Amino acid sequence: MKRFNPSELETKWQKIWEDQSRYEVNEDSTKPKLYVSGMFPYPSASGLHSGHAFSYTIVDTIARFYRTHGYNVLNPMGWDTFGLPAENYAIKTGKAPAKVTVENIANFKRQFKRMGVSIDWSREINTSDPDYYKWTQWVFTEFFKQGLAYQKQSMQWWCPVDKTVLANEQVEGGKCWRCGNEVEKRSMKQWFFKITDYADDLLAEIPDLDWPEKIKTAQTNWIGRSEGAEITFVIDGQNEELTVFTTRPDTIFGATFMVIAPEHQLVNKLVNEDTKQVVENYVADALKKSEIDRMNEGKEKTGVFTGSHAINPATGEKIPIWVADYVLGGYGTGAVMAVPAHDERDLAFAEKFSLPVVNVIDGVKNDDGVIISEGTLQNSGAFDGTPTSDAREVIVAWLKEQGVGKSKITYKMRDWLISRQRYWGAPIPIIHCDEHGAVAVPEADLPVVLPEVKEYAPKGEGGSALAGVEDWVNTTCPECGKPAKRETDTMDGYACSSWYLLRYTDPNNAKQAWNPEKANYWAPLDYYVGGDHAVAHLLYVRFWSHVFKKMGLVDVREPVKKLVYHGYVNAEDGRKMSKSFGNVIDPLDIIDQGYGADTLRTYVLFMGPIELDSAWSSQGIGGVYRFLNRVWTLAQEYLGASPQEAGKQDDLEALRHKTIKKVTRDYHSLGFNTAIAALMEYVNELYKAKTTGFTSDWQIHIETLVQLLAPFAPHMTAELWQQLGHDGPLDTTEWPTWDDALTQASVITVAVQVNGKLRATIELSADSTQDDATTAAMTNENVQRFLDGKQPKKVVYVPGRLVNIVV
RNA sequence: GCGCGGGUGGUGGAAUUGGUAGACACGAGGGACUUAAAAUCCCUUGGCCUCACGGCCGUGCGGGUUCAAGUCCCGCCCCGCGCACCA
Numbered sequence A: 001m002k003r004f005n006p007s008e009l010e011t012k013w014q015k016i017w018e019d020q021s022r023y024e025v026n027e028d029s030t031k032p033k034l035y036v037s038g039m040f041p042y043p044s045a046s047g048l049h050s051g052h053a054f055s056y057t058i059v060d061t062i063a064r065f066y067r068t069h070g071y072n073v074l075n076p077m078g079w080d081t082f083g084l085p086a087e088n089y090a091i092k093t094g095k096a097p098a099k100v101t102v103e104n105i106a107n108f109k110r111q112f113k114r115m116g117v118s119i120d121w122s123r124e125i126n127t128s129d130p131d132y133y134k135w136t137q138w139v140f141t142e143f144f145k146q147g148l149a150y151q152k153q154s155m156q157w158w159c160p161v162d163k164t165v166l167a168n169e170q171v172e173g174g175k176c177w178r179c180g181n182e183v184e185k186r187s188m189k190q191w192f193f194k195i196t197d198y199a200d201d202l203l204a205e206i207p208d209l210d211w212p213e214k215i216k217t218a219q220t221n222w223i224g225r226s227e228g229a230e231i232t233f234v235i236d237g238q239n240e241e242l243t244v245f246t247t248r249p250d251t252i253f254g255a256t257f258m259v260i261a262p263e264h265q266l267v268n269k270l271v272n273e274d275t276k277q278v279v280e281n282y283v284a285d286a287l288k289k290s291e292i293d294r295m296n297e298g299k300e301k302t303g304v305f306t307g308s309h310a311i312n313p314a315t316g317e318k319i320p321i322w323v324a325d326y327v328l329g330g331y332g333t334g335a336v337m338a339v340p341a342h343d344e345r346d347l348a349f350a351e352k353f354s355l356p357v358v359n360v361i362d363g364v365k366n367d368d369g370v371i372i373s374e375g376t377l378q379n380s381g382a383f384d385g386t387p388t389s390d391a392r393e394v395i396v397a398w399l400k401e402q403g404v405g406k407s408k409i410t411y412k413m414r415d416w417l418i419s420r421q422r423y424w425g426a427p428i429p430i431i432h433c434d435e436h437g438a439v440a441v442p443e444a445d446l447p448v449v450l451p452e453v454k455e456y457a458p459k460g461e462g463g464s465a466l467a468g469v470e471d472w473v474n475t476t477c478p479e480c481g482k483p484a485k486r487e488t489d490t491m492d493g494y495a496c497s498s499w500y501l502l503r504y505t506d507p508n509n510a511k512q513a514w515n516p517e518k519a520n521y522w523a524p525l526d527y528y529v530g531g532d533h534a535v536a537h538l539l540y541v542r543f544w545s546h547v548f549k550k551m552g553l554v555d556v557r558e559p560v561k562k563l564v565y566h567g568y569v570n571a572e573d574g575r576k577m578s579k580s581f582g583n584v585i586d587p588l589d590i591i592d593q594g595y596g597a598d599t600l601r602t603y604v605l606f607m608g609p610i611e612l613d614s615a616w617s618s619q620g621i622g623g624v625y626r627f628l629n630r631v632w633t634l635a636q637e638y639l640g641a642s643p644q645e646a647g648k649q650d651d652l653e654a655l656r657h658k659t660i661k662k663v664t665r666d667y668h669s670l671g672f673n674t675a676i677a678a679l680m681e682y683v684n685e686l687y688k689a690k691t692t693g694f695t696s697d698w699q700i701h702i703e704t705l706v707q708l709l710a711p712f713a714p715h716m717t718a719e720l721w722q723q724l725g726h727d728g729p730l731d732t733t734e735w736p737t738w739d740d741a742l743t744q745a746s747v748i749t750v751a752v753q754v755n756g757k758l759r760a761t762i763e764l765s766a767d768s769t770q771d772d773a774t775t776a777a778m779t780n781e782n783v784q785r786f787l788d789g790k791q792p793k794k795v796v797y798v799p800g801r802l803v804n805i806v807v
Numbered sequence B: 001g002c003g004c005g006g007g008u009g010g011u012g013g014a015a016u017u018g019g020u021a022g023a024c025a026c027g028a029g030g031g032a033c034u035u036a037a038a039a040u041c042c043c044u045u046g047g048c049c050u051c052a053c054g055g056c057c058g059u060g061c062g063g064g065u066u067c068a069a070g071u072c073c074c075g076c077c078c079c080g081c082g083c084a085c086c087a
Helices: A006-019 A050-067 A084-093 A097-114 A130-145 A195-208 A213-223 A249-254 A276-288 A291-296 A344-352 A388-401 A516-522 A536-551 A587-606 A618-640 A650-668 A672-692 A698-709 A714-723 A770-779 A781-787
Strands: A033-038 A072-074 A149-159 A164-166 A184-193 A225-235 A241-246 A257-260 A304-311 A318-323 A335-338 A405-411 A430-433 A437-440 A474-476 A483-486 A525-530 A560-565 A747-754 A757-765 A794-798 A802-806
Touching: A006 A097, A006 A587, A006 A714, A033 A050, A033 A516, A050 A072, A050 A525, A050 A587, A084 A097, A097 A587, A130 A149, A130 A437, A130 A536, A184 A276, A195 A213, A195 A225, A195 A536, A213 A536, A213 A560, A225 A249, A225 A388, A241 A249, A241 A257, A241 A335, A249 A388, A257 A344, A276 A304, A276 A318, A335 A344, A388 A405, A536 A560, A587 A618, A587 A672, A587 A714, A618 A672, A618 A698, A618 A714, A650 A672, A650 A698, A672 A698, A698 A714, A747 A770, A747 A781, A757 A770, A757 A781, A770 A781, A770 A794, A770 A802
Parallel strands: A033 A072, A033 A525, A257 A318, A525 A560, A747 A802
Antiparallel strands: A149 A164, A149 A184, A225 A241, A225 A304, A225 A405, A257 A335, A304 A318, A430 A437, A430 A483, A474 A483, A747 A757, A794 A802
């Protein structure tokens, strides 16, 4: 009898799969297609971690399952290689990120192969490969032509010593993370993608997505649509106006003051001799504060009076204009009309600075003393008595007549800032010409190849390391041929990952980003597996796809049909795995320790439901190893047993049908943990049954077991399939079927309740009627005791499950 | 604060969507094999009471609906995650 030797088996089968290019696919109109992918990894220097093992086991299990159902399965892999870790490593060591990346990819690929993943490696992509980012740049130029990519001044954290822009998370306590010097906010010209143009479209599709509610609501909230009005206030004694956005135009008669954000352009015009200094100090302070500082201050309101007043267009009254950081510069118009009687924040501000409160709604106060519910208007001139629900429209119409108001929809979502003053990214394909301004690099000149440099750190006043490469920066204008300069910013890595799912469908196309025919065969992605990026990436992919649809480059608008959002794999101690805790489990170690990839794969799926976080258990993985070992041993014992008598055990056959049904359904619903449990149960029963000897029907039991287990443990099952006498590959062997009629065992156990309490279980033949069951139940000794001679008032019978006798 | 999940044995988790709560696995205990150990195989394992047959209690807490509630309804408590002064 051959012993179970995972390492030997896995080497053998991985080589066969690779030599035969077993998982390479092409468009095939005769078969249904299935496109499945994980969120492609950033190939770090440390290799695969347990999260990768989890994610890609899910992907691979789905891929393998569908192959047995006759699907043409696309399961690709690629590398999300641009990003900070490689650049920081380069800054520290001087080693070129491109070179390090190639090494890391090779390591990742080797490790993935050892997990037994069924990937079409001919479609491998790498976002930092010029053949790939050529098309990322092409998309940029297309967006630019459509006005979807544009430049705008925006506030950025800036370190005056390192002369670089910093991300929010690189500012610690107001200081630069590298040099420790105080940072400042600077207004700089940045590139944006106009995702806000698609806000409504992206929002509209959310309800129809087969995605977890959690992600759908996160996206809905992120887009943050609100309907309201813009109202213009005239500034008293000045030829200036202040426009606000409000969702409650009906409360305008209660607007007793105004508040503008510290960033507001009008701040300087509103101050006077007396207030100038105080306001300037406040604004400078506010701009220096990080988001975190603001959060730490809680909801405590701060602010200063500008010295100016506005005229409330409804009441005609003069109301003071304040500056306060609770009003955000980036939302709405950066200014609000404060209605303290009907807004908690405005009330808190009014109380702190003793500003008047006018209640304009007859309604119910909430716990904070504010009426936000509906009611009828009061103190509102001609509108008194109007229900608030009607008042919104009526008042906007009235303001509109006077030319000071209109309906307006506002979104929380801002345009996507995509420029990065960093080296390791796809160069933004723009040339700046004195005469023609920003000009897109023509398609024929793409890609704009990232030049080799010696120094990777950001340079100069807001430029990346590329700003130092003079012969690269200096070029000619595509429009007029005069000397011009290249854009030295690179693109956010999220740009590269916003279209890779389409590139997989046609990865080696040198003429186009993809051939629409190929994309339309595969798109949309049927399963997208990941455990990160609830909003950013998943919103950006949708955004690009919506644009591509409009451009006629794909037929489907939504790129991802089903999102499989799994939990984290935590360490054995329940904490996050981390080098500093010393609790990291390396999946390759697990394989090397002798458990093998089959055990690793089966274990990560057995830990619990995939959407939940789980904790690694080195005891638990032993249990899964034992299970696979039991399957192997059982098969070996069967194969070694001879001669085999003819024979058939009905109950075992019923269990086989039941198991096929249960396991198949679980695969479809991704309930892998319970599928594995059902297989364990089947194996346990087979162990009990084998004590009476193997008979001819065992061939079908072992084969069924092997087939049902194959997507989880592909190596071992491939080997057993061969040993069972099959020449063809198990991968594409048709999945076993079940017959509902045969899932019933000959004897069924029925629960008997008296007044809803369990009093006995009785064994009945499967074809028993309600009367048979009732009779059997009534004659049960223990049941009789509880009936105590009383006549049943009612008998409830659930076929095959229970009898409840009510007395 | 708002939104989304979730509270079931010593542990991870099952429960056909209202029908025998605790499948499966880990851990623990016992047994077989062995000179011994490992490996393997078998049995027991929610708590309490009982020699036993069996009984009582039990799915975060309090009510309710129902022949029947982990599951549905009402009111609370706790935990995790996401967003967070969005006017």
